[in-house]
Amino acid sequence: MARLVMKFGGTSVSGIKEIENAAAKIAQEVKRGHEVAVVVSAMAGETNKLIEYCRAVSPLHDAREYDAVVASGENVTAGLVAMALQKRGIQSRSWQGWQVPVICNDAHGKARIEEIRAGEIEKRMKEKEVAVVAGFQGMTPRDRITTLGRGGSDTTAVALAAALRADRCDIYTDVEGVFTTDPHIVPQARKLGRISYEEMLEMASMGAKVLQTRSVEMAMKSRVPVQVLSSFVEETGSDFPGTLVTGEEDIMEKEIVNGITYSEDEAKVTLVKIPDIPGMAAKVFGPLAAANINVDMIVQNISQDGKSTDMTFTLAASDLPRAMEVLKSGSDLKGVEIRSQENVAKISAIGIGMRSHAGVAQTTFKALAEKGINIQIISASEIKISVIVAAEYTELAVRALHAAYGLEKE
């Protein structure tokens, strides 16, 4: 007997038929003798509709009222799933964020969970009652409703699993798991059986869009194994039909590269010939940080003349106009030429096996060179190699790397 948290995303509860399907999957786990708690998203499309309402009333709306409005979608699915379970003879009740309670800080619209007081849920779990918790929401210590930001139900699920000391958190979605890359670009992409938290973090934050980044961080910190799997695939009898995201220690075969990711909404800024003196980087990035602009890759070459150097960094394309304004209005960069470029993409190869293998980057460089793709920036970490290329080469580069690292299905 295990203790499980099962989370169903928007497409998995998008209508009555899908809710019945989710209830059937939950019932199956209960009948196997597991203790189960459930976390649900709003029906697909509902949250967007509510956000539209808020924007229509006021583009500069109060984030507290926004939260009160958009959190309501999850309340509906939580109640409906509890009903569907009861119909199957399973004791169940719904829990809204304030009822659990899920205590959050007051960063409305993107709140962080500070504590889940799951004592009552755990007590009832032992009496075979299935808690159906509305995801994405919580309450502040002052009783206001908060939401956790896009994909926040994943974080609710992992946080609840941690609070309940669950054996696993199963994230049901509309894909079968985590793939070696985007199957729309590479049809031969392979579903991964296991992947480490660290790899998943890189995958999630780079556009794999399967799990919210924060939920992976939380899973890693609390050591909760997370399985990503499809709610629309019949069970095969395999223990883990999806992809298990878990600690490195639980992964026997450490692949050198496990996935190729890409991100197209990138922009690049180059500061040409800035003075090569200490404190220059702080002068550039301090004002950007103050303006809440996240910078991703940063590259600075050695100075050729001992006096000046070029510095390049990447950021989200949507932040580019604001970043240019901040840089140009700052007095410290007077006279410095600032070049910017949109339409660049970041392609990354990710794998924990890199730690113990030399020369992994060379495969990337060679594969891209063979296709005639120019690498604009290179950045490498312990488990990742990223390159910036012109956006028009995105698909070509992804396919080239996927093949070069031998990730196709057998």
Place this chain on the structure above:
Amino acid sequence: MARLVMKFGGTSVSGIKEIENAAAKIAQEVKRGHEVAVVVSAMAGETNKLIEYCRAVSPLHDAREYDAVVASGENVTAGLVAMALQKRGIQSRSWQGWQVPVICNDAHGKARIEEIRAGEIEKRMKEKEVAVVAGFQGMTPRDRITTLGRGGSDTTAVALAAALRADRCDIYTDVEGVFTTDPHIVPQARKLGRISYEEMLEMASMGAKVLQTRSVEMAMKSRVPVQVLSSFVEETGSDFPGTLVTGEEDIMEKEIVNGITYSEDEAKVTLVKIPDIPGMAAKVFGPLAAANINVDMIVQNISQDGKSTDMTFTLAASDLPRAMEVLKSGSDLKGVEIRSQENVAKISAIGIGMRSHAGVAQTTFKALAEKGINIQIISASEIKISVIVAAEYTELAVRALHAAYGLEKE
């Protein structure tokens, strides 16, 4: 300066345009210097959609989960109206039932408000903050969400007005007020300027559908004046553009008859020749009450042979099949002939002036006789005369009585 509770029904907040319109009306009262609290319904159609979901999942759903699902519609409008007020420079925040809190008993789906702890709202009201309260919902002492049944937001509004000791509760809806009868049947129907709680109770429970019956009972008990008015009519400068429902003592001209109401979903049951012995009525109505079937009018004639009598009563047509089952299965009525008839309607003339006038009923009898309408049952109370007629005569009877009591516009 007055203290007002303003309630907006589903059609008055059915979309962004209507919500802006409601916010403009609220802003107007605030700018006049009034202290204002607001109660809102769900957008028109939303609650029905949520009820449909519940029925689709399970016809025999858990009333607690039903409440958790259907209460969510009001949360959306409360947040949106608060945003729309903030946009107009008015301090405002939304309050869900559990946040106020609105304490209810645990009769889920049709709960009663036991207490509204409005201390925090009152404190903020004095600091010029407008509370926007989600109507129709509350919470039980054990933190479960409850709803108050159809039209429950009216009750929330009146209960909040009582808790805040408000000077008036304005119910904004899609009609201009309470009319002497249904204007669809009698185009000359006149909007009433004032009406007593007692009259409104009779009107509401007999199908006038303007205010929830319970809200009128509560207003009468707590002596809160209630105004029914349209949110879609420009203000004329009149103090009370709608209909003011208030205590008899505040009504100068007590009309003999103030309104003609009708109800078409009625059925009639006659027990032919039942023994004329003490305790017979208890044997008939006890089992019906036990089956939760409400009986309306009851008529029993004197016994002609000293041994048996006929007894007739009316009830909602939807309850007729169950009532027949209960009566036929009861051992006490063995051998009694039970006749039932659907397609009957109840027509009533209502007015507090009846108390001090004799012969009012005669006008009803004469008017119906002139049109050749047969009266099947008569029942009269202090401020009401009701008759049962064949349903096909409904409109004709309403028009005849409306004219006979001189209720047309001048």
